Amino acid sequence: MNEKPLASNSGAGMLGLGLLLIFIGVGLSSSFDNPIPGAIFFIPGFFLLVGFTVVNPNEAVVATFFGDYQGTVKQNGLRWINPLFKKKKISLRARNLNGQKLKVNDKLGNPIEIAAVVVWRISDTVKACFEVDDYVKYVEIQSEAAVRHLAGIYAYDSMEDDDIAVHEVTLRDGSGKINEMLEGELTERLSRAGVEVLEARISHLAYAPEIAGAMLQRQQASAVVAARRQIVNGAVGMVDMALAMLSEKNIVELDEERKAAMVSNLLVVLCGEKAATPILNAGTLYP
Numbered sequence: 001m002n003e004k005p006l007a008s009n010s011g012a013g014m015l016g017l018g019l020l021l022i023f024i025g026v027g028l029s030s031s032f033d034n035p036i037p038g039a040i041f042f043i044p045g046f047f048l049l050v051g052f053t054v055v056n057p058n059e060a061v062v063a064t065f066f067g068d069y070q071g072t073v074k075q076n077g078l079r080w081i082n083p084l085f086k087k088k089k090i091s092l093r094a095r096n097l098n099g100q101k102l103k104v105n106d107k108l109g110n111p112i113e114i115a116a117v118v119v120w121r122i123s124d125t126v127k128a129c130f131e132v133d134d135y136v137k138y139v140e141i142q143s144e145a146a147v148r149h150l151a152g153i154y155a156y157d158s159m160e161d162d163d164i165a166v167h168e169v170t171l172r173d174g175s176g177k178i179n180e181m182l183e184g185e186l187t188e189r190l191s192r193a194g195v196e197v198l199e200a201r202i203s204h205l206a207y208a209p210e211i212a213g214a215m216l217q218r219q220q221a222s223a224v225v226a227a228r229r230q231i232v233n234g235a236v237g238m239v240d241m242a243l244a245m246l247s248e249k250n251i252v253e254l255d256e257e258r259k260a261a262m263v264s265n266l267l268v269v270l271c272g273e274k275a276a277t278p279i280l281n282a283g284t285l286y287p
Contacts, residue, residue, distance in 0.1 A: 003126040003194075006063050006071025008079040020045070051083035058092045060125050072125045090128060094121045094198055097143055101204055104148050106171065107155040111208035114171070116147045117201055118186060124194030132193045142189040143200075150182050156207065171205055178202060239263050 024045075054077070055061055061073040063085040073079055074092075081087060097118040106112050120139060122128045128135045150171075157172045169177045183200040190197060243263075 001069060001126050001130060003124050004071050006073050006081070008073045008075060008081050010077070010079070047083055048080070051080045053079055053081055053087055053089075055079055055089075060090050060092055060122075062088045062090060062125050062129050064088075069126065069130070088129060090122055090125050092122050092125075094119055097139060098203070099140075099143055099147060102144065102147060102151070103208055104151045106151055107153060110156055111210065112151065112156050112171070113204060113206045113208055114147060114151050114202065115204035116143065116182060117199075117203040118143050118197065119199040120186075120190065120195050120197050122194055123196035127192065127194030135193045135195065138193045139190060139195055143186060146182060146185045146189055150178065150185065154178065156205070171202070 053061055053073075055073055055075060057076050059074075059076075061079075061081070063070040063073065063081055065082075065085050070082075070085055073081065097120065099116045099118065101113050101115045103111060103113055118139070122135070132138045154169060154171050157170050158168065171178055179201040182202070183197055186197045186200050
């Protein structure tokens with residue numbers, strides 16, 4: 001079953017015709033003792049008035065006749081539709097679904113809290129009316145299922161001791177890619193209900209309270225290790241540059257023992273957390 005437009009008449013002309021017939025019917029009924037001549041005009045006029053419906057902007061009216069789909073009216077304004085048709089209004093406006101926080105396990109089995117915001121609208125009124133029982137509830141349930149599935153196939157974050165490749169997308173640092181995948185999965189799931197997903201993104205992401213403290217300490221430790229590694233790499237480069245410049249410019253000649261002592265002292269100065277207190281050598285370099 002595909003959506004098709006339903007021809008509808010402008011309400012202004014049909015409203016005038018209906019009121020005219022009613023006035024004629026009332027006038028004939030009051031002029032004659034027999035109500036039949038008046039009823040001949042009054043009943044069709046009243047029948048015409050029953051067929052009026054107002055279609056607001058970004059709204060549609062789905063018409064059925066004894067269970068048979070007749071078409072969809074999307075023209076705005078006062079419209080006249082066959083009074084025998086059953087009419088159902090559907091909003092075509094964009095809607096926000098602010099999903100509740102879900103507690104799920106990520107790819108590594110860590111309990112996390114996750115929630116998503118979905119912007120959607122009806123694009124196919126036939127599917128929305130006849131393919132699902134309640135399209136609003138359908139969007140809510142399928143959105144929750146998509147978020148749970150997404151959280152289960154990706155890790156919250158990559159750690160050095162985890163089996164997560166450096167280039168692999170995670171929930172925390174791959175927000176753009178994650179949002180694209182969430183939008184794609186929602187589009188596939190909600191297409192059955194004639195729903196178009198305009199935007200989908202993760203709105204809340206955190207470790208569950210029972211492991212949040214431990215994971216915070218783990219992240220802080222990883223940050224400290226990474227910072228120390230960077231400091232050591234820089235210090236080794238500076239020591240190598242210093243030794244090379246001393247040798248190249250023939251400023252001083254150092255044997256292996258003196259080089260080792262110099263390297264040790266420079267690394268202490270460059271890698272220490274506190275500023276080193278210098279001790280000036282007033283004597284000779286060699287005993």
